[in-house]
Amino acid sequence: MKKPLDFLKCTRRGFIAGTATIGVSLLNGKSMKSVAHDLLNFEEIKIPTCCHMCGGGTGVIATVRDGVVAKLEPNKYNPIGVCNTSLNFTENQKDGAAMCPKGLSGIMALYDPDRVKKPLLRTNPEKGINVDPKWREITWDEAFDIIVRELKKLINEDRPEALITFSENSLATSIQRDFGNLFGTPNISFHTNICSATRKAATMAVFGVDEPLGDYQNSKYMLIFGWNPLSAVKWSHLPQILLNGKSNGSKLVIIDPRYSETAAKADLWYPIIPGTDGALALAMSHVIIEENLYNQEFIENWTFGFDEYKKYLKDKTPEWAEKICGVSAKDIKSLAIEFATNQPSIADAWIGPGQQSNGFNSIRAVLLLNVLVGSVDEPGGMMMTEEFKLGESPIRISPPKKKRFDGKEKFPFGHNSGVYVETFRQLFEENGPYKLDVAFITMSNLVLSMPNTSQVVEGLKKLKFIVVNDNYLNETSNLADIVIPGTTYLERFGLVTRGINWEYVALRQPVIKPLFNQYSEAEFFIELAKRLELKDQSGQVAFSNIRYEDYLDIRLQRSKANITLDELKEAPGGVWTSPESTEYRRYEKTVIKTETKKFQFSLSNSSKNISLNYILPEYQQRRWLPDKKYPYYLISWKHITHTHSRTQNNPYLSELKDQNYLYINPMTANSLGFKDGELVGVISPFGETKAQLRFSPGMHPEVLGTEWGFGHWAFGDYAREKGFAVNQLNKFLVDEVTGQALHKEICVNIRKI
Amino acid sequence: MEEKKITRKKFVITSLLGTLGLVAGELIRQSHSIDNIENEVDTENKKYGMVIDLDRCIGCNACTIACKQENNTPPNIHYNVVIEKEEGEFPNVYNSFLPRVCMQCDKPPCVKVCPVGATKKQKNGIVSIDYETCIGCRYCMTACPYGARSFDFGENYYDQPNTFEASPYQEYDKIYQRGKGKAPQNSVRKCHFCSHRVDKGELPACVTACLGKARFFGDLNDPNSEVSIKAKGSWTLKSNLGTKPRTFYLGEKRDD
Numbered sequence A: 001m002k003k004p005l006d007f008l009k010c011t012r013r014g015f016i017a018g019t020a021t022i023g024v025s026l027l028n029g030k031s032m033k034s035v036a037h038d039l040l041n042f043e044e045i046k047i048p049t050c051c052h053m054c055g056g057g058t059g060v061i062a063t064v065r066d067g068v069v070a071k072l073e074p075n076k077y078n079p080i081g082v083c084n085t086s087l088n089f090t091e092n093q094k095d096g097a098a099m100c101p102k103g104l105s106g107i108m109a110l111y112d113p114d115r116v117k118k119p120l121l122r123t124n125p126e127k128g129i130n131v132d133p134k135w136r137e138i139t140w141d142e143a144f145d146i147i148v149r150e151l152k153k154l155i156n157e158d159r160p161e162a163l164i165t166f167s168e169n170s171l172a173t174s175i176q177r178d179f180g181n182l183f184g185t186p187n188i189s190f191h192t193n194i195c196s197a198t199r200k201a202a203t204m205a206v207f208g209v210d211e212p213l214g215d216y217q218n219s220k221y222m223l224i225f226g227w228n229p230l231s232a233v234k235w236s237h238l239p240q241i242l243l244n245g246k247s248n249g250s251k252l253v254i255i256d257p258r259y260s261e262t263a264a265k266a267d268l269w270y271p272i273i274p275g276t277d278g279a280l281a282l283a284m285s286h287v288i289i290e291e292n293l294y295n296q297e298f299i300e301n302w303t304f305g306f307d308e309y310k311k312y313l314k315d316k317t318p319e320w321a322e323k324i325c326g327v328s329a330k331d332i333k334s335l336a337i338e339f340a341t342n343q344p345s346i347a348d349a350w351i352g353p354g355q356q357s358n359g360f361n362s363i364r365a366v367l368l369l370n371v372l373v374g375s376v377d378e379p380g381g382m383m384m385t386e387e388f389k390l391g392e393s394p395i396r397i398s399p400p401k402k403k404r405f406d407g408k409e410k411f412p413f414g415h416n417s418g419v420y421v422e423t424f425r426q427l428f429e430e431n432g433p434y435k436l437d438v439a440f441i442t443m444s445n446l447v448l449s450m451p452n453t454s455q456v457v458e459g460l461k462k463l464k465f466i467v468v469n470d471n472y473l474n475e476t477s478n479l480a481d482i483v484i485p486g487t488t489y490l491e492r493f494g495l496v497t498r499g500i501n502w503e504y505v506a507l508r509q510p511v512i513k514p515l516f517n518q519y520s521e522a523e524f525f526i527e528l529a530k531r532l533e534l535k536d537q538s539g540q541v542a543f544s545n546i547r548y549e550d551y552l553d554i555r556l557q558r559s560k561a562n563i564t565l566d567e568l569k570e571a572p573g574g575v576w577t578s579p580e581s582t583e584y585r586r587y588e589k590t591v592i593k594t595e596t597k598k599f600q601f602s603l604s605n606s607s608k609n610i611s612l613n614y615i616l617p618e619y620q621q622r623r624w625l626p627d628k629k630y631p632y633y634l635i636s637w638k639h640i641t642h643t644h645s646r647t648q649n650n651p652y653l654s655e656l657k658d659q660n661y662l663y664i665n666p667m668t669a670n671s672l673g674f675k676d677g678e679l680v681g682v683i684s685p686f687g688e689t690k691a692q693l694r695f696s697p698g699m700h701p702e703v704l705g706t707e708w709g710f711g712h713w714a715f716g717d718y719a720r721e722k723g724f725a726v727n728q729l730n731k732f733l734v735d736e737v738t739g740q741a742l743h744k745e746i747c748v749n750i751r752k753i
Numbered sequence B: 001m002e003e004k005k006i007t008r009k010k011f012v013i014t015s016l017l018g019t020l021g022l023v024a025g026e027l028i029r030q031s032h033s034i035d036n037i038e039n040e041v042d043t044e045n046k047k048y049g050m051v052i053d054l055d056r057c058i059g060c061n062a063c064t065i066a067c068k069q070e071n072n073t074p075p076n077i078h079y080n081v082v083i084e085k086e087e088g089e090f091p092n093v094y095n096s097f098l099p100r101v102c103m104q105c106d107k108p109p110c111v112k113v114c115p116v117g118a119t120k121k122q123k124n125g126i127v128s129i130d131y132e133t134c135i136g137c138r139y140c141m142t143a144c145p146y147g148a149r150s151f152d153f154g155e156n157y158y159d160q161p162n163t164f165e166a167s168p169y170q171e172y173d174k175i176y177q178r179g180k181g182k183a184p185q186n187s188v189r190k191c192h193f194c195s196h197r198v199d200k201g202e203l204p205a206c207v208t209a210c211l212g213k214a215r216f217f218g219d220l221n222d223p224n225s226e227v228s229i230k231a232k233g234s235w236t237l238k239s240n241l242g243t244k245p246r247t248f249y250l251g252e253k254r255d256d
Ligand code: SF4
Pocket: B101, B102, B103, B104, B105, B108, B109, B110, B111, B127, B143, B144, B145, B146, B147, B148, B149, B190, B243
């Protein structure tokens, strides 16, 4: 007999009465309790928070029914998911906010039975890719005792720098920095340098800001190189603002070796040879100057190095670029003219070019198109976005004097997240400046997300003691000595700020108590600092009377928002937005934060000890090129369904995409005698893996490509043994300017198996 | 790990692509003026409809997932699917995304074949299924030309359903909780325009979450509603079959 639950036998009116209260109450950061419906004995609460299925930080409203997270919906009070400028915010808000499929699948991450629930201790001293750690559950006290013992060794030997941390970016970032300072290690590192450090460096070099974003909604021409904002969605408003721009009449042009999801919506798509974006952008600039279509006034008043740039561009003709990038001279010319004459326009590039060895210059060449036509901080142009800053940390301690292990200082535009590739190369080759003994790895699966998997594993094995703090057991935790259960974003506090064009800060808060009574990642570091009795500048034990919530409260009060955490909880949607609206042409009022205080065509000669070919954004071939033995470029990208290597065990997302394929142009495949769906060997000079071919007419015939994040062997059941990881095929290749990991610089061949 | 997931089947979208690949291939589209619709509807009531703008659909499947959590659908059951198709020859390539929900047909072939009257056309335009009455014969699944219906075999994502799967949720005007043999298990299921949300004055879950803001929903009896305005110049899937869908499409008009 099929019947609905007896206790839930209710009239619809009853149910509606029970929930109507929620509908009318203004959603604020505090949990709104609806009157529980008597018949149902059913309590429904709506709590605003911010997503962290990826680093995007999209606004979320969680519905909690009788203590179970039952629903996630977008939060239209939060700019992330609505709009990046205040001027279009209200207009966009009418259509509601948006949330991507990863964020919406957060409930299945929360209730994943594969989660780590208790601290785990390794009992098998042998470590290796497929070696079972033989975990034993231990208590939190035991876990802390063991970790404290290992760290005290470093303190007693006066080698605090032998501790290194690796972490997801936007998770307990400043707490980890404070912890590093208190402990005395400079080796606090984060994910950015295996992600988008090149773009940040390029935008710093050209504009003096680290994450500018176009005002797409008001643009007339959107020219995007190697970025797929309609699928590699980070901030959930990206698709809206681009599509709104399109419906406002803007043209969308995509430069990409593959016909991406964004190309699918574009007016024009130019398949380009990987790593040649810079040449195309330079030739466009050549045409714009030649045709006198540049903004002379803007250039005179606000830029540095135009004359040298102009001189350099003299022979960078469309004909020159055509031979390099595969886009015809005629097309380059018309692109340049269209870009310059359809104002305001935006030219942007992200990690397509960015994860290749000439990325810094390529991205600068692209960004300089905006400067040439003066479409900088104009409505519809490239906006000088700056992230809201929280106030100072209450922990008073200065950074240690010791040099970093990863040699970040050697990279002229090194990112303060560190240089993972150099860390692991030196660990593996045992030629670092000193010895590292202990690593904390927080919500990062380094084994799968770093280039050169096998040597990363060997590098990790050289560490004496590894603590992994994660929601799941995976390829990296398999090499750990202790695993600490992490929290999902629905279980922890945080203050979320992202780059939009007016200031905002949003609350991330536990919508339910952590399922296993675990510490959040930030609280874990705080507790550790307390147990180690680490002292601040004044000799007091740090954090002795500060909980994480207090820490956030103080930093919020010290920020421009100048409100308390409780006040933020009360604010609609748990969001504070600045009463000042988006300002254009901020450079007229404030100092441009580049070295020359101008937008820079060229770096100043005194600049940062940089080699000469980086003074101007010169085109140079990327280092690793196809040859007879390895004739194909291998590119990789992020698909909307997954975040890096951490969401593949989510059953919802796994149903959407449970493996990656090796995409190949059918012409290429046919000429080699391969069939659609065939399992092939993929070989590079550094490794071999198996992949399933999938024909895609949208692939450049000289290029093979695939999605990231697959190929797990030690993650949960939904994720395991599906697809492959490109990082098995590359080496420790690092960008010499920024320290960026060069995931996209791989050449391979395929063979029958 | 005490709970373990069941054997995983190949994702339903793949199989739907089988059935719907046909649909996608032979979409016969017809411009549909709103006046036609108005003549057919009962003007006393709200008559709901949905418009999906394919020019704004980016194939992200936020709709698919929003629907899954809203209706607690088990593995292999998706009220909403997005059919993706890449065609052409390099470099003239074309990629289309087609979200498919229940069309809430005004002349629904599924209703006609139901031997027990479990599936009904409601006054508000929504085609409903009464899970308690449904005997699971699945005639309606064969009758639906859009592949909108699927059968709930009682599978869960994990052998031991996880906390969310096992928690109470609402569909139509009832509260359900997954448990052996309890409805909606062993019933046919499909998109119902989130009638339980609509009754509360909310938008369907997929419309709320849509990343491209490609979906519009509302009362087609109100000529001033956003959805009525959007529906102008729209077309429907397989309009030659005379099913009179209440789900309309905009954009991406190509001659098949
Ligand atoms: S789409 Fe199929 S299930 Fe929906 S009303 Fe029409 S025939 Fe019935």
